[in-house]
Amino acid sequence: MSELTFEQMLEESLKTIHAGEVVEGTVIDVKPDEMVLNIGYKSDGILTKSEYTNDNSVDLTTVVKVGDTMEVKVLKVNDGEGQVVLTYKRLAADRGNKRIEEAYNNKEVLKATVAQVLDGGLSVVVDEVRIFIPASLVSDTYEKDLTKYAGQEIEFVISEYNPKRRRYIGDRKQLIVAKKAEMQKELFERIKEGDVVEGVVKNVTDFGAFIDLGGADGLLHISEMSWGRVEHPKKVFKVGDKLNVLIKEISGSKIALSLKFEDANPWKDATEKYAVGNVVTGKVARMTDFGAFVELEPGVDALLHVSQISKEHVEKPADVLNVGDEVTAKVVDFNEADKKISLSVKALSVEPAQKEEDADVAAVDIDAVIASEE
Numbered sequence: 001m002s003e004l005t006f007e008q009m010l011e012e013s014l015k016t017i018h019a020g021e022v023v024e025g026t027v028i029d030v031k032p033d034e035m036v037l038n039i040g041y042k043s044d045g046i047l048t049k050s051e052y053t054n055d056n057s058v059d060l061t062t063v064v065k066v067g068d069t070m071e072v073k074v075l076k077v078n079d080g081e082g083q084v085v086l087t088y089k090r091l092a093a094d095r096g097n098k099r100i101e102e103a104y105n106n107k108e109v110l111k112a113t114v115a116q117v118l119d120g121g122l123s124v125v126v127d128e129v130r131i132f133i134p135a136s137l138v139s140d141t142y143e144k145d146l147t148k149y150a151g152q153e154i155e156f157v158i159s160e161y162n163p164k165r166r167r168y169i170g171d172r173k174q175l176i177v178a179k180k181a182e183m184q185k186e187l188f189e190r191i192k193e194g195d196v197v198e199g200v201v202k203n204v205t206d207f208g209a210f211i212d213l214g215g216a217d218g219l220l221h222i223s224e225m226s227w228g229r230v231e232h233p234k235k236v237f238k239v240g241d242k243l244n245v246l247i248k249e250i251s252g253s254k255i256a257l258s259l260k261f262e263d264a265n266p267w268k269d270a271t272e273k274y275a276v277g278n279v280v281t282g283k284v285a286r287m288t289d290f291g292a293f294v295e296l297e298p299g300v301d302a303l304l305h306v307s308q309i310s311k312e313h314v315e316k317p318a319d320v321l322n323v324g325d326e327v328t329a330k331v332v333d334f335n336e337a338d339k340k341i342s343l344s345v346k347a348l349s350v351e352p353a354q355k356e357e358d359a360d361v362a363a364v365d366i367d368a369v370i371a372s373e374e
Contacts, residue, residue, distance in 0.1 A: 019074050022073050022091060023074060025086070031060065032049070035052075043082055050089075051075070096126060096127030100161060109156070110157065110170075112126050112154065114152050124170065133154075133156055133170040137171045140176045156170040156175065158170060188215075194246070196246050201239050207222055208220050211243070218255035267300065274296065279329070282302065291305040292317040302331070
């Protein structure tokens, strides 16, 4: 038997490789666009940047160094020049596919940074597998502008896994819906009518404001925003405002809120402040043909009947008064039960007998005027 040459013995000591095989290699040279690996074969393996990552901006010298070891996949045993062509990215994608399949089957929550904001949704990459999250599955509410998600790390689940078509769909919406449902459950277990809780203004409308209570929204109706009159909610609140609100009523999943705290109720001391005979000062808040309503303090209005505005005959209040005018008058009637107060400017200067007659007129007319407004 003839003896083997050194070259023959060396070649026999080296392993045989095949396309598609996974091998371990050691980096023996690295340049910005490619690296060379010793894979224990008669030829070294070449790994280009395009087969290392999908990120074309990467400089390979910044991510690997000579001496590093890694597992790679053989693309070609011979590229025509005797070199072995390797891929790292495709091996990672193969393993990524397995990872995504497991996450899909186990309904696992994944985390990834948004790589691209597309017209129809978001693109993220998990273990070299690109996953698409449609705009309709990004949130539980319509998102017109998705650019705010660029570069953000988000959580999602895999709702569709189709490796044959390379179709991997992520769903962030169901996580948000589930989280809100849990928060809502915890909120309703914690709160009750009469509680004062902190909330954040979420939306302001013509009729009120919706307040985020951390699990559910409550409605703060315009009539519950103040003991006084509120011209328009947008003049009082803006989105993002924090405030403490009173839970007035809970009906199923609906929560009615109020800012009318009892300790600030202007009518609680009204019996003394607005007793018949007291002289008070207020500002004209609004007018009708029958008289002027004077705001004595926020939440307390009194009627100054047209017949009580002056000793002289007044055809209608607008002839002598304007909204915002300050008026000093005497209280001639006080009805605590109905929260009605009648005033008279004329009573400050007329005879006692006439005062009683005027008080009777004002007391009767306030009901008529208020009824006409309603």
